[in-house]
Amino acid sequence: MADYLKRIGAGLILLDATPLSYDWVPPEIVGRGKEQEALAAMFAAIGTPGISCRAVITGNVGCGKTVLSRAFGDDISRHLSAIRTITTVHVNCRNHPSIAQVLQRIAKTLDERWPDRGFSSSEVIQGIRRNLRTRNQHMLLILDEIDHLLRREGGDLLYQLLRIDEGRDESGTLSLILVSQEQVLDQLEGAIISRFGKSNHLALKPYTSEQLTAIASQRAELATRHGAVSESILTLIGQVAAESGDARVAIELLEASVKSAEMDGSREVEIQHVDQERKDSKLQTVEPSLVNELLEHEKLTLLAICRRLRRDPEITTGDAEKLYKVVCEEFSAKPRSHTTFWKNIKSLESRGLMVTRMATAKAGRGRTQYISMPDSLPGTLEKRLEQALNQ
């Protein structure tokens, strides 16, 4: 084994890395008691058969929208198990940005044998309704990152879902939680807004440094040797992350500091480890699940682009394709056709990973397309992509 790898897995600090990944679902939500109560109040009637409830949760990246809504779904179905059977279905609209995709996802979650194609939206909705009715279940549907869907397709899906029971002698088939970074209600038609109502809006604030320290502390306790991450280190992590109020930053900084301390052969995380990592990371993150869900050649394409965008603000699609071929060689993959390359670029763009713009070429004929990444840090993404491609 190469010498420099010796310390990895030595376990000087780390006992179990799982709680440090942000895909990991914590056993308890830290420091959002009031918000949880507010949500519960909006769903006060959900135990009653025939009733549907609705809520909208908004807030910046990493303020806990996803974890809060999912935990709420789990808690409430457990709490009411004796009274009403509630099935929580969570769909991330960034990964399923069309009405058809969202509906397919719901239908598949409820019934894995649901066919992949062949039904119109209203047929799928009725299929979903029948499925729930037959099993006497109420669905709590969480539409996460719904702004992606609304931007592409407007409020049609919500309209259809809100009318799921219309024209039948039934009511209360589903309850809805909409989750978004933006204040989405404004974008919707009056008919939908009035059915959600202002009082059903929960606006989550960015976390304070104390809350972020508590979140980091929860993970450190479960992941590391007792005493290896001191309270003052956790406080520092909370303070650094408070610049963005993003829990993900706190968790990522904790993980990076622990790794850096272990590489140093230290039995404790020290201030210099946190400082080093905070400088390196620049504290920007992309959901790891987003990277994992990409197809292999989407990953290769994105990696090529990230490498250039680490130095330059933009890259032309022509250059991106050349670099993509180089990256394919590096990972022993056969480059796909020009058409597929284009399809991958469009798909990466629709996932919000990059932005393209057209401009008249400075030299020569025609127009050139430029790619940039205003929302993510190419360096961090590059590392994550390399990891995923090497697995």
Ligand SMILES: Nc1ncnc2c1ncn2[C@@H]1O[C@H](COP(=O)(O)OP(=O)(O)O)[C@@H](O)[C@H]1O
């Ligand atoms: N209150 C909290 N308690 C424990 N973990 C949290 C809390 N808020 C956020 N997290 C963790 O921080 C990360 C980001 O939270 P997430 O719910 O994905 O944020 P958002 O959906 O608002 O971007 C996740 O790993 C989540 O588990």
Ligand SMILES: [Mg+2]
């Ligand atoms: Mg989220």
